[in-house]
Amino acid sequence: MLDTLNSPQREAVKYLDGPLLVLAGAGSGKTRVITQKIVYLIEKCGYLPKEIAAITFTNKAAREMQERVGKMLESKSTKGLTIATFHSLGLQMLRQEAALLGYKPQFSILDSSDSFKILADVLATTDKQLLRKTQWQISSWKNAFINPDQAKQLADEELTHAAAKVYQIYQQTLKAYQAVDFDDLIKLPVELFEQHPEALAKWQRKLKYLLIDEYQDTNACQYKLVKMLTGIEGRFTAVGDDDQAIYGWRGADVENLRQLTEDFSRLKVIKLEQNYRSTVRILRAANQVIANNPKLFEKKLWSDLGTGDLIQVSAARDEEHEAEAVVMKLMAHKFEHRTKHLDYAILYRGNYQARVIEQQLRNHKVPYTVSGGQSFFDKAEIKDLVSYLRLIANEDDDPAFIRAATTPKKGIGNTTLERLGEYASLHKISLFAAAFEGEFQRELGNRQLEDLLNFCQYINKIQERAERDPAGEVLTDLLNTIQYEVFLYDSEEPRAAETKWKNVLDFTGWLTKKGEGDDANEERNLLQLTQMISLMSMLEGRENGEPDAVKLSTLHAAKGLEFGHVFLIGVEEGILPHRESVEADKLKPGKIEEERRLMYVGITRAQKSLNISWCKKRKRAGETEICEPSRFLAELPQDDVRHFGGPAADPATSKEHGKERMAQIRAMLGNQNKG
Ligand SMILES: Nc1ncnc2c1ncn2[C@@H]1O[C@H](COP(=O)(O)OP(=O)(O)OP(=O)(O)O)[C@@H](O)[C@H]1O
Numbered sequence: 001m002l003d004t005l006n007s008p009q010r011e012a013v014k015y016l017d018g019p020l021l022v023l024a025g026a027g028s029g030k031t032r033v034i035t036q037k038i039v040y041l042i043e044k045c046g047y048l049p050k051e052i053a054a055i056t057f058t059n060k061a062a063r064e065m066q067e068r069v070g071k072m073l074e075s076k077s078t079k080g081l082t083i084a085t086f087h088s089l090g091l092q093m094l095r096q097e098a099a100l101l102g103y104k105p106q107f108s109i110l111d112s113s114d115s116f117k118i119l120a121d122v123l124a125t126t127d128k129q130l131l132r133k134t135q136w137q138i139s140s141w142k143n144a145f146i147n148p149d150q151a152k153q154l155a156d157e158e159l160t161h162a163a164a165k166v167y168q169i170y171q172q173t174l175k176a177y178q179a180v181d182f183d184d185l186i187k188l189p190v191e192l193f194e195q196h197p198e199a200l201a202k203w204q205r206k207l208k209y210l211l212i213d214e215y216q217d218t219n220a221c222q223y224k225l226v227k228m229l230t231g232i233e234g235r236f237t238a239v240g241d242d243d244q245a246i247y248g249w250r251g252a253d254v255e256n257l258r259q260l261t262e263d264f265s266r267l268k269v270i271k272l273e274q275n276y277r278s279t280v281r282i283l284r285a286a287n288q289v290i291a292n293n294p295k296l297f298e299k300k301l302w303s304d305l306g307t308g309d310l311i312q313v314s315a316a317r318d319e320e321h322e323a324e325a326v327v328m329k330l331m332a333h334k335f336e337h338r339t340k341h342l343d344y345a346i347l348y349r350g351n352y353q354a355r356v357i358e359q360q361l362r363n364h365k366v367p368y369t370v371s372g373g374q375s376f377f378d379k380a381e382i383k384d385l386v387s388y389l390r391l392i393a394n395e396d397d398d399p400a401f402i403r404a405a406t407t408p409k410k411g412i413g414n415t416t417l418e419r420l421g422e423y424a425s426l427h428k429i430s431l432f433a434a435a436f437e438g439e440f441q442r443e444l445g446n447r448q449l450e451d452l453l454n455f456c457q458y459i460n461k462i463q464e465r466a467e468r469d470p471a472g473e474v475l476t477d478l479l480n481t482i483q484y485e486v487f488l489y490d491s492e493e494p495r496a497a498e499t500k501w502k503n504v505l506d507f508t509g510w511l512t513k514k515g516e517g518d519d520a521n522e523e524r525n526l527l528q529l530t531q532m533i534s535l536m537s538m539l540e541g542r543e544n545g546e547p548d549a550v551k552l553s554t555l556h557a558a559k560g561l562e563f564g565h566v567f568l569i570g571v572e573e574g575i576l577p578h579r580e581s582v583e584a585d586k587l588k589p590g591k592i593e594e595e596r597r598l599m600y601v602g603i604t605r606a607q608k609s610l611n612i613s614w615c616k617k618r619k620r621a622g623e624t625e626i627c628e629p630s631r632f633l634a635e636l637p638q639d640d641v642r643h644f645g646g647p648a649a650d651p652a653t654s655k656e657h658g659k660e661r662m663a664q665i666r667a668m669l670g671n672q673n674k675g
């Protein structure tokens with residue numbers, strides 16, 4: 001079983017004498033160590049799957065690992081094994097211990113747009129920038145495990161002080177709604193364990209071993225959780241690469257890596273040095289770029305996968321031209337090498353950069369998937385339905401109440417809702433509860449009251465059904481009752497309505513399947529499904545099999561993945577490194593280093609070939625701007641690079657080569673179309 005590992009990897013898998021940190025560069029098999037170690041613990045050391053938890057950075061990574069472990073565990077089942085993100089692990093704990101924190105188990109999980117709306121109410125403003133800032137500030141406090149009182153004491157300027165006050169009211173509001181936000185999924189379990197040692201002891205007994213991937217991107221709160229769960233014995237394996245820490249902006253702190261060595265004196269550190277992913281040239285490029293950052297830890301990385309192709313760096317006239325060139329090159333490469341679409345990834349710094357590429361791919365009928373973009377669960381029609389589910393699970397979920405009560409319209413107008421809101425906040429109860437108060441009911445006209453009560457009673461009725469009937473069935477019934485399809489066709493163009501209705505059916509089908517449970521999971525009722533959906537929507541969308549499609553992804557979302565051939569686009573000053581980071585770095589150095597790590601992550605996704613491009617001009621807010629190539633391009637090992645069309649390119653050969661290449665590509669594509 002351990003035959004497919006090299007010797008330090010094998011050592012890491014077998015090491016169980018204390019806390020272990022595997023510290024190594026990209027593509028060195030860190031994730032593979034985690035997967036193998038889970039199997040090893042179960043097959044060779046007698047651990048039960050339910051005693052092990054592995055933490056990955058995304059839901060998708062969790063699913064992949066679950067699948068791989070399932071295949072490797074020949075005879076045994078993975079039932080009970082937790083492979084999840086920090087957030088889903090936190091949810092699992094909260095769900096079981098909700099009562100200790102004064103929550104009911106059906107608490108709702110608010111997404112960022114819900115919490116944005118709550119903040120808008122609390123602050124009584126529509127100033128988006130102020131709201132975003134406040135939201136960010138509150139999130140940062142939560143990630144650093146700072147509560148509202150501490151925030152008030154820490155606040156050193158008027159603005160942060162105001163934010164601290166808002167933080168307090170915001171927290172009270174969430175509690176009143178029986179809701180938690182994304183950050184609470186980590187912060188509340190830590191609070192719980194601090195206040196209730198018996199609950200902690202229970203979870204420590206339950207989870208006997210913890211494995212954590214992408215450790216460099218944990219934040220203070222997550223680190224606290226790890227420390228608590230693994231106790232003084234430190235029964236964990238963490239793997240990470242300080243050079244790939246790219247979530248500093250979200251409160252992650254590489255210092256946690258160093259902290260680990262301080263907090264656990266018995267910590268064993270294993271380094272992996274062989275890269276199994278990339279060619280020598282790609283690896284040399286990655287190493288040389290990252291060498292410009294100060295080092296936390298000394299690391300070496302080598303590969304025996306051959307020298308490989310030169311790295312291509314192309315300058316484009318503008319973003320349209322860049323997109324066209326990338327797609328043409330990709331198609332020609334695919335034709336020439338008989339590869340599949342899924343061997344290719346196009347990576348970029350910001351989501352907005354995908355648009356032009358998508359257009360070109362569509363023009364050429366190249367299948368593609370976009371990750372890190374708008375998720376399925378962010379679509380209005382899905383959010384409509386989910387609001388009903390949330391309300392059924394937790395009638396005190398006010399944001400869900402408002403959405404469900406008004407979509408489709410059912411006679412509950414703004415005046416009714418405003419009065420309801422006033423009454424509810426005066427009496428510190430939820431909107432749903434307020435609707436049943438005699439004192440409030442007397443304020444409304446007969447007709448208004450009837451419409452409101454009809455709705456609330458219907459929710460009550462369906463709550464009962466939700467407890468006994470399959471989730472998909474309940475939802476189908478609900479769709480009929482609220483006449484959602486009619487509503488779509490009334491409010492949308494026929495084609496848009498059709499697409500949306502299809503999404504709805506997709507969703508109910510998926511929900512039904514989920515409710516039945518798959519191999520690894522037990523059956524889930526509507527309540528559990530609802531919480532799961534809320535969480536998935538915030539992370540990254542729906543699970544689906546890996547279709548044969550070109551992958552479009554932000555650099556952040558590409559972490560941990562690998563592709564045969566990578567196109568890294570928009571490598572310009574202002575984009576990578578990002579303009580804001582360049583500015584911030586002037587005030588407090590460090591931001592450029594995080595951008596460089598992003599570049600490193602991008603380069604190291606590639607196995608066989610790497611194409612980098614940048615634009616000489618680009619439209620920004622309607623104006624055409626002259627762009628400079630990214631400083632990171634100058635850091636590449638020039639012997640491994642071939643330039644096209646830029647200042648560093650040899651003008652004569654480059655132009656000739658460009659023309660020649662384009663002609664070749666056209667000819668090939670012509671043949672392909674004929675064939
Ligand atoms: N001992 C090995 N023999 C052969 N292939 C290996 C070995 N170890 C890892 N690999 C392969 O190398 C590739 C990179 O491994 P993996 O994704 O685990 O690296 P990683 O260190 O987690 O990378 P990243 O830092 O990007 O997350 C994978 O395709 C993996 O299957």
Ligand SMILES: [Mg+2]
Pocket residue numbers: 030031032213560
């Ligand atoms: Mg990995």
